[in-house]
Amino acid sequence: MTKRLAYSLLVMACLATPIVAQQDEAALKKDLTAVIALQGKPCGEVVSVTVLKQNDYGATCKDGNKYHVYENAQGRVIVDKQ
Amino acid sequence: MRRYSAVIVLMVLSIGCMHDKKPETQPPPVATTPETATPQPAKSAPATGTKTPSTAKAKPAATSPAKPAAGQPAKATASSPAKPATASAKKPAPTATAKTTTPPKAAAAPTLDLDGLEARLKQTKAIGLMTKLSLKNQVDDLLGKFRKHYAGNATPTMTELRRSYDLLMMKVLSLLQDHDQQLASDILSSRERIWGLLADPTKFAALQA
Numbered sequence: 001m002t003k004r005l006a007y008s009l010l011v012m013a014c015l016a017t018p019i020v021a022q023q024d025e026a027a028l029k030k031d032l033t034a035v036i037a038l039q040g041k042p043c044g045e046v047v048s049v050t051v052l053k054q055n056d057y058g059a060t061c062k063d064g065n066k067y068h069v070y071e072n073a074q075g076r077v078i079v080d081k082q
Numbered sequence: 083m084r085r086y087s088a089v090i091v092l093m094v095l096s097i098g099c100m101h102d103k104k105p106e107t108q109p110p111p112v113a114t115t116p117e118t119a120t121p122q123p124a125k126s127a128p129a130t131g132t133k134t135p136s137t138a139k140a141k142p143a144a145t146s147p148a149k150p151a152a153g154q155p156a157k158a159t160a161s162s163p164a165k166p167a168t169a170s171a172k173k174p175a176p177t178a179t180a181k182t183t184t185p186p187k188a189a190a191a192p193t194l195d196l197d198g199l200e201a202r203l204k205q206t207k208a209i210g211l212m213t214k215l216s217l218k219n220q221v222d223d224l225l226g227k228f229r230k231h232y233a234g235n236a237t238p239t240m241t242e243l244r245r246s247y248d249l250l251m252m253k254v255l256s257l258l259q260d261h262d263q264q265l266a267s268d269i270l271s272s273r274e275r276i277w278g279l280l281a282d283p284t285k286f287a288a289l290q291a
Contacts, residue, residue, distance in 0.1 A: 031210025034257060038216045055212065069212065077216040 025049065032059045032069055039079040041067065058082070194272040196279060196289060202268070203254070208261030217257075220250055229290070232283050240281065247277060 029046040036043040036059065043061035050058035056070040066082040194202065203214065224246055227238045238246075251273055258266040279285045 027210060031212050034210065034213040035216045038213065038220065038253060055215075057212075071212075071215060075215070076219050077212055 028057070029059075032057060032067075035069055035077060036061070036067055036079055039077075041065070041079055041081065043067070194268055194276070196276060199269065199272065199276065202265050206258065206262045206265055208265070209257050213257065217250075217254060220253070224250055225290075228280055228286060232286060243280075244277070247280065 028049050028051075032049060033043060033046045036046070042063060043059075043065055045062045046059045047062050048060045052058055052068075052070070057068075059067045059069055061067070068078075068080040068082055070078055070080075072078050203209070203217070209217070224243075227243055227246060231238045231240070231243060251269070255266050255269060258269070279289060
């Protein structure tokens with residue numbers, strides 16, 4: 001009985017993880033879209049994100065533009081077109 | 083069989099709990115309603131006892147952002163008697179009642195100072211971390227422009243500073259309005275008060291200290 005319960009919990013965890021990850025990624029895309037827009041750079045919407053480091057991302061926009069969005073040593077958010 | 087169905091129910095329930103966070107929908111701004119409601123009875127006939135407080139409410143509401151700041155009773159009292167004088171010169175006594183009724187009104191209006199705004203913006207989940215950092219950079223840049231202006235530089239004029247301030251406020255509001263309406267409305271109602279802090283060199287110097 002406990003084995004089965006553990007198994008079902010494991011299955012649930014496996015199913016739940018991608019959903020949580022998807023939500024996180026969607027929030028990150030939205031965040032980066034806002035950051036790029038705040039800097040006045042053309043983008044439209046971020047469609048894919050690559051996490052390079054903490055607070056360091058590669059973002060690809062719907063219009064094809066690619067940006068390197070990161071926080072520099074002075075605490076400023078920099079958006080560099082690639 | 084029962085166990086399987088129990089597992090399936092559990093799975094469905096757990097997945098059901100993992101929806102996207104719904105926006106923090108809160109009641110629409112209430113700060114603006116008294117201002118829009120009060121001017122209406124102002125034009126109707128006498129009934130001096132009830133009407134005068136309402137006119138008093140409407141007019142100081144516009145000046146209220148600057149009032150609770152540090153100590154500007156002189157400014158507020160100067161503006162409030164001036165307006166009744168233009169509207170009707172017949173009631174000098176109601177201005178005294180107006181003065182007594184305005185402080186609770188100003189206290190009721192949700193206004194934020196810069197520290198309060200910073201804290202609320204830090205807390206809100208409507209804006210992502212990078213956006214918050216980016217906004218903070220822009221706020222710092224604007225404060226730097228104010229410092230330049232007060233240091234005697236002619237380049238950022240007060241008009242330019244006001245434009246930059248309004249643009250920054252618009253950015254913040256556009257980020258907040260869908261997911262944290264309460265904060266958006268609080269910022270909106272504190273907008274002039276915060277500008278009052280920035281535009282006054284002495285208050286600005288006190289902020290920087």
